[in-house]
Amino acid sequence: MGLKILTEHINVPGIETLEVYRKHGGYRSVEKALKTMSPDEVVEEVKTSGLRGRGGAGFPTGMKWSFLAKPEGVPRYLVCNADESEPGTFKDRWFMEKNPHALIEGMITSSYALGANTSYIYIRGELLFVLRILEKAIAEAYAAGLLGKNILGSGYDLDLHVAPGGGAYICGEETALLESLEGKRGNPRNKPPFPAVKGLFACPTVVNNVETISSVPWIVNNGGAEYAKVGIGRSTGTKLISASGNINNPGVYEIELGVPVEEFIYSDEYLGGIWKGKQLKAVVPGGSSVPILPANLILKTAAGEDRLMTYESLADGGFVSGSMMGSGAFIVFDEDQCIVRNTWNYARFYHHESCGQCSPCREGTGWMEKVLHRIEYGHGHQQDIDLLVSVAKQIEGNTICPLGDAAAWPVAAAIRHFRDEFEWHIKHPKEATAPGAVYRGQLDTVTA
Amino acid sequence: MAKVTIDGIEIEVEDGTTILQAARKIGGDVVPPAMCFYTPLKGSGGKCRVCLVKVTQGSTRDPRPMPKLVASCITQVQDGMVVENTTNEDVLNARKGIVEMLLINHPLDCPICDQAGECSLQDLSYEHGISGQRFEEERRTFNKVDLGPYIQLHMTRCILCYRCVYTADQITEKRVHGVLGRGDAAEIGTYIENVIDNDFSGNVIDVCPVGALTDKTWRFKNRVWFTKPMDAHRDCPTCSGKVTLWTRGEEVLRVTARKDQYNEVEEFICNTCRFDKKEVKDWTIEGPRHIDRGSVISANHYELPVVNVPIVPNLPTSTKKNLPQE
Numbered sequence: 001m002g003l004k005i006l007t008e009h010i011n012v013p014g015i016e017t018l019e020v021y022r023k024h025g026g027y028r029s030v031e032k033a034l035k036t037m038s039p040d041e042v043v044e045e046v047k048t049s050g051l052r053g054r055g056g057a058g059f060p061t062g063m064k065w066s067f068l069a070k071p072e073g074v075p076r077y078l079v080c081n082a083d084e085s086e087p088g089t090f091k092d093r094w095f096m097e098k099n100p101h102a103l104i105e106g107m108i109t110s111s112y113a114l115g116a117n118t119s120y121i122y123i124r125g126e127l128l129f130v131l132r133i134l135e136k137a138i139a140e141a142y143a144a145g146l147l148g149k150n151i152l153g154s155g156y157d158l159d160l161h162v163a164p165g166g167g168a169y170i171c172g173e174e175t176a177l178l179e180s181l182e183g184k185r186g187n188p189r190n191k192p193p194f195p196a197v198k199g200l201f202a203c204p205t206v207v208n209n210v211e212t213i214s215s216v217p218w219i220v221n222n223g224g225a226e227y228a229k230v231g232i233g234r235s236t237g238t239k240l241i242s243a244s245g246n247i248n249n250p251g252v253y254e255i256e257l258g259v260p261v262e263e264f265i266y267s268d269e270y271l272g273g274i275w276k277g278k279q280l281k282a283v284v285p286g287g288s289s290v291p292i293l294p295a296n297l298i299l300k301t302a303a304g305e306d307r308l309m310t311y312e313s314l315a316d317g318g319f320v321s322g323s324m325m326g327s328g329a330f331i332v333f334d335e336d337q338c339i340v341r342n343t344w345n346y347a348r349f350y351h352h353e354s355c356g357q358c359s360p361c362r363e364g365t366g367w368m369e370k371v372l373h374r375i376e377y378g379h380g381h382q383q384d385i386d387l388l389v390s391v392a393k394q395i396e397g398n399t400i401c402p403l404g405d406a407a408a409w410p411v412a413a414a415i416r417h418f419r420d421e422f423e424w425h426i427k428h429p430k431e432a433t434a435p436g437a438v439y440r441g442q443l444d445t446v447t448a
Numbered sequence: 449m450a451k452v453t454i455d456g457i458e459i460e461v462e463d464g465t466t467i468l469q470a471a472r473k474i475g476g477d478v479v480p481p482a483m484c485f486y487t488p489l490k491g492s493g494g495k496c497r498v499c500l501v502k503v504t505q506g507s508t509r510d511p512r513p514m515p516k517l518v519a520s521c522i523t524q525v526q527d528g529m530v531v532e533n534t535t536n537e538d539v540l541n542a543r544k545g546i547v548e549m550l551l552i553n554h555p556l557d558c559p560i561c562d563q564a565g566e567c568s569l570q571d572l573s574y575e576h577g578i579s580g581q582r583f584e585e586e587r588r589t590f591n592k593v594d595l596g597p598y599i600q601l602h603m604t605r606c607i608l609c610y611r612c613v614y615t616a617d618q619i620t621e622k623r624v625h626g627v628l629g630r631g632d633a634a635e636i637g638t639y640i641e642n643v644i645d646n647d648f649s650g651n652v653i654d655v656c657p658v659g660a661l662t663d664k665t666w667r668f669k670n671r672v673w674f675t676k677p678m679d680a681h682r683d684c685p686t687c688s689g690k691v692t693l694w695t696r697g698e699e700v701l702r703v704t705a706r707k708d709q710y711n712e713v714e715e716f717i718c719n720t721c722r723f724d725k726k727e728v729k730d731w732t733i734e735g736p737r738h739i740d741r742g743s744v745i746s747a748n749h750y751e752l753p754v755v756n757v758p759i760v761p762n763l764p765t766s767t768k769k770n771l772p773q774e
Contacts, residue, residue, distance in 0.1 A: 168630065190493075351631060352631060354631035356608060356633070358494070358495050359497055359546055359549050359550050360549050363553060364549055367552060367583060374585075398500060398516075398517060400494060
């Protein structure tokens with residue numbers, strides 16, 4: 001078993017209460033940071049730790065914090081992005097539900113580091129029950145003097161609020177989140193200005209994922225250098241992985257970055273192999289918006305090296321033969337799964353969730369969904385495949401926010417790696433639309 | 449001041465100018481098209497993506513190129529910036545792709561659309577679009593909606609530029625319409641069924657780049673190219689009273705604000721001027737309105753030729769079009 005930074009005490013009964021949480025060393029980082037460290041020292045520790053954003057982009061957190069503008073007399077905000085809605089990702093929901101105080105502790109320490117006196121947790125609207133858990137925990141923290149005025153006698157004030165979203169995937173994009181938090185329609189903003197300069201209520205703001213913020217207490221307690229020892233290269237620390245699909249043990253796993261993908265899938269400690277001993281067909285390693293990889297490319301890189309669970313190794317090969325870490329939603333497909341249907345399903349999701357602000361995404365996501373739907377239901381034409389590639393290319397990189405890219409990548413990657421399956425669907429519509437039919441040709445000879 | 453080079457032409461502009469504004473200072477072919485950006489409206493732009501350009505050099509201090517194409521209407525120039533618009537293949541291809549996207553759900557009902565002839569989307573697709581059509585799915589449609597006695601909303605034609613939303617926010621006291629829904633189901637609408645009723649509501653018609661918001665006092669009266677635009681003014685207690693009358697014979701068919709060559713209004717006008725004063729006697733006529741582009745009328749000026757333009761009689765029409773217009 002690897003080191004557990006986030007989930008060490010997660011199964012302790014009653015950990016969601018302040019009493020039990022403190023008994024297991026909770027809120028030590030608040031005391032340490034507020035009483036013995038300056039805000040800049042906390043930022044330095046986080047920088048040393050090499051902690052990277054766990055929401056999907058993987059941007060170094062310490063660097064993001066140091067970019068925060070600090071004009072005189074203007075409030076600064078820390079916003080926790082708990083609007084977890086990427087298909088396949090469920091780590092934050094699980095974590096907040098089990099151990100709400102860990103997030104609150106992280107929020108206090110991080111807010112102190114950034115000099116924010118008001119912080120927000122923006123939580124996905126569907127997670128109302130988690131919101132109630134968090135509110136209860138926040139009330140406990142207020143009562144114990146861990147939030148509010150003059151925290152633990154240090155002179156530092158912090159108000160923490162939980163705000164529910166309306167249930168839109170797009171509000172997980174940081175600027176759309178800020179718009180939504182301000183009470184407006186959740187449309188992503190044009191950048192620049194970046195939130196670090198002009199974010200919430202036009203004040204400097206940092207937006208971080210739940211997991212990122214929850215990692216900060218451990219870094220403060222044990223030092224950034226200790227954190228940096230875990231993991232490989234620039235992928236330091238541990239990561240929560242939401243594993244789903246045709247595997248024996250689906251669930252959330254905390255792994256030390258650097259575990260080989262093969263071990264992660266097949267070892268009993270983790271996913272326990274493919275369900276019913278079937279053959280692995282493909283993996284989406286980072287949530288629905290990252291490129292899908294066929295079995296041979298997920299286990300080994302194009303150069304023949306073992307692929308590891310790190311930001312760099314998963315991205316090895318770029319978009320030709322690599323993928324991305326994303327938010328850590330590991331979706332496994334066995335030999336009985338239809339890639340065309342799955343791609344259509346993703347396209348349908350992005351069509352539904354596009355905010356409709358900029359034209360390539362608004363129109364393109366719907367177009368791709370309709371074409372994929374046609375192919376899946378046996379009405380495709382041979383030129384549809386090239387059409388999809390071309391539409392995906394027209395969307396990619398031309399939109400305001402990354403949702404356009406997230407919609408285009410899975411389609412482009414599925415066609416890149418499973419083109420023969422698409423062709424089979426188009427050439428043999430009768431066989432392809434029969435119940436349970438799936439393309440089995442060339443299962444292990446799929447190449448980049 | 450910042451020096452910026454667009455398509456090889458250097459110009460010096462004030463700090464904080466956007467690439468699009470700098471290009472407009474140069475004028476001519478280097479100006480990227482714009483469907484959602486509207487100079488008089490604060491906060492507009494960045495949405496339609498047709499003005500994307502390539503920045504091959506960020507600035508003198510940081511000469512790295514920008515990784516993605518940027519929206520020229522919202523990207524500010526830096527000293528030493530080098531921009532490629534019509535000279536960059538990627539830009540032209542991206543623009544073609546975006547025009548295609550804008551048209552897939554557009555009804556292409558130009559023959560019966562009142563905006564035809566002065567429609568920005570029409571111009572855009574002629575200048576930057578592709579001739580074919582790859583979209584064979586069913587188009588998204590909406591029912592027509594009446595927004596009060598003067599304005600009709602034909603949502604099917606809308607490209608969601610948000611201009612009318614900004615106009616209502618910035619020109620009028622209270623906005624009652626906005627964008628509802630999301631993705632390609634997003635629509636301009638009032639919630640719940642409401643009337644846009646204030647003195648300046650008619651301006652949303654002027655800012656609409658397509659035929660989504662039309663003037664009910666003008667709908668189906670005539671085609672734009674049969675009417676003659678005349679500058680006129682009157683003493684108006686609510687607005688400047690400076691308008692363009694669109695006349696046919698003695699009849700005033702339509703009143704609009706005066707628009708510049710980029711289809712942007714010079715001064716917003718009130719509803720009384722726009723909808724109620726439809727007699728020649730209401731107005732003091734100043735003379736014919738010069739329409740530069742953005743309308744088919746620019747193709748055959750009926751104004752007296754300006755003296756310094758050399759008149760070359762025997763040139764084919766296609767060449768005449770390219771003569772300097774001043």
